[in-house]
Amino acid sequence: MTPISRYGKKLLAAYCALALLDSTVLALATRVNIWQQFFFVADMFPLGLSIASLVLILLMFLSSVTFPSSFLARPAAQIGIFSFLSVLWLASNAFSTSRWGGIPMPCSSVPQDYPDVRTWCQDAQALKFFIWILFAGMFCTTLSVTRYVVAQHRHGNRHVWRVALARFDPRSSIDFGHVRSPSVFGGRATMTDYFGRANGTFRPGTDSKW
Numbered sequence: 667m668t669p670i671s672r673y674g675k676k677l678l679a680a681y682c683a684l685a686l687l688d689s690t691v692l693a694l695a696t697r698v699n700i701w702q703q704f705f706f707v708a709d710m711f712p713l714g715l716s717i718a719s720l721v722l723i724l725l726m727f728l729s730s731v732t733f734p735s736s737f738l739a740r741p742a743a744q745i746g747i748f749s750f751l752s753v754l755w756l757a758s759n760a761f762s763t764s765r766w767g768g769i770p771m772p773c774s775s776v777p778q779d780y781p782d783v784r785t786w787c788q789d790a791q792a793l794k795f796f797i798w799i800l801f802a803g804m805f806c807t808t809l810s811v812t813r814y815v816v817a818q819h820r821h822g823n824r825h826v827w828r829v830a831l832a833r834f835d836p837r838s839s840i841d842f843g844h845v846r847s848p849s850v851f852g853g854r855a856t857m858t859d860y861f862g863r864a865n866g867t868f869r870p871g872t873d874s875k876w
Contacts, residue, residue, distance in 0.1 A: 668734065673814065674832030680807050681727040685720060687800045692716040694793040701786045709790075711758040712797050719751055719804075734830035741815040741831045748808040755801040766794055 670678070695713035702709050726747065729738040737743050773787035811831070818826040823836050 668829075668833040668835070670731075670832050671835040674730070674830075674834070677811070677832050678727065678730060680803075680810075681723055681730075684800070684803050684807065685723050685727070687796065687803055688716050688720045688723060691793065691796050691800055692720060694789055694796060697789045698786065698793055701782070701789070709762070711762050712793060715754055715758050716800075719755075719800075722747055722751065730830055730832035734833050736830075739830035739832065741811065741827055744831060745808065745812050745815065748804055748811065752801065752804045752808050755797070755804055759797050759801055762797070763794060766790060 691712055695709065695716055699709050699713055726738050726744055729736040733739065738747075773784055773791060776784040776787055778784070815826055815831070818834070818836055821836070823834075826834050826836075
């Protein structure tokens with residue numbers, strides 16, 4: 667199995683950071699929805715989307731680490747998933763933020779006689795902040811991965827689309843059928859290095875010139 671590359675380690679670190687942000691959003695959304703008894707759609711959007719996002723992020727992480735041959739570990743799948751999640755988070759955040767306009771910005775303005783309302787206000791404000799941070803992380807990851815893969819494709823490493831992104835190394839000498847490594851016979855390889863001629867029989871490497 668090909669080891670995880672230096673870029674792959676950065677990618678996996680980005681997965682962990684996104685999973686941590688997503689878990690924070692999930693915890694805050696759960697607290698807000700429990701207080702509202704899962705009534706308002708604006709509160710339920712971040713909850714449902716954070717669960718779906720966390721599942722997909724964990725699947726991509728596990729595929730990259732444990733199942734490198736999985737389609738989820740390849741650039742096409744990861745770019746598509748991150749792009750889709752970015753669009754969903756942008757739409758969800760825009761909708762929820764517009765519905766949360768009535769929440770007082772300074773939660774300290776809520777009378778002390780209503781500690782539960784003040785706690786809900788603080789959770790809702792924190793949720794409003796973290797959903798946009800999570801969207802920014804998703805969007806930046808999408809741009810970063812897309813830019814890296816396209817750059818490798820333009821440099822001739824077109825096999826980047828067919829391998830696990832976390833294990834892709836542009837310095838690798840293996841390119842799916844194209845021999846890049848030096849000849850094992852030394853010097854410049856020729857046809858007779860592979861198909862030597864000796865009395866019409868097959869003898870590899872017995873002739874150095876055609």
